[in-house]
Amino acid sequence: MPDTKTTMYASTMLADLDIRTDRFxxxxxxxxxxxxxxxxxxxxxxxxxxxxKGMDMxxxxxxxxxxxxxxxxxxxxxxxxKITNIIEYNSHIIDWSNGxxxx
Numbered sequence: 001m002p003d004t005k006t007t008m009y010a011s012t013m014l015a016d017l018d019i020r021t022d023r024f025x026x027x028x029x030x031x032x033x034x035x036x037x038x039x040x041x042x043x044x045x046x047x048x049x050x051x052x053k054g055m056d057m058x059x060x061x062x063x064x065x066x067x068x069x070x071x072x073x074x075x076x077x078x079x080x081x082k083i084t085n086i087i088e089y090n091s092h093i094i095d096w097s098n099g100x101x102x103x
Contacts, residue, residue: 008092014083017049017063027072032065033088034081041087042079046070052080 022028027048035041044067051057052064057080064078086094 005088005091005093007095008089010083010086010094010096013086013089013092013094016089020049027068029068029070029072030090031088032081032086032090034065035085035087037082044079048072050078052078055080 016030019028029046029048031043031045032047033041033043044065046069047065047067050064050066052062055062055064057063061083062080063083065081066078067075069075084096088094
């Protein structure tokens with residue numbers, strides 16, 4: 001069986017990242033693959049979205065990604081990720097061609 005990954009529009013991914021908790025009040029955990037500022041590819045199999053202290057995340061077009069274990073307990077530190085550097089979200093390849101501006 002070939003490994004075919006589906007795509008997801010960037011606007012859909014960003015809307016999904018804005019939803020912090022499920023209907024039961026538990027954090028929404030996801031997997032993410034992104035490029036860092038210095039060009040390294042990072043993959044976090046379990047993470048959740050959080051803020052970065054002192055940053056205007058929406059204006060600067062960043063999201064704070066907190067690595068966690070399978071139960072949602074935080075590990076390491078929050079990683080600020082530029083939204084245009086996100087390559088995969090929950091095993092979906094991000095499609096930036098839906099009119100979302102890349103800056």
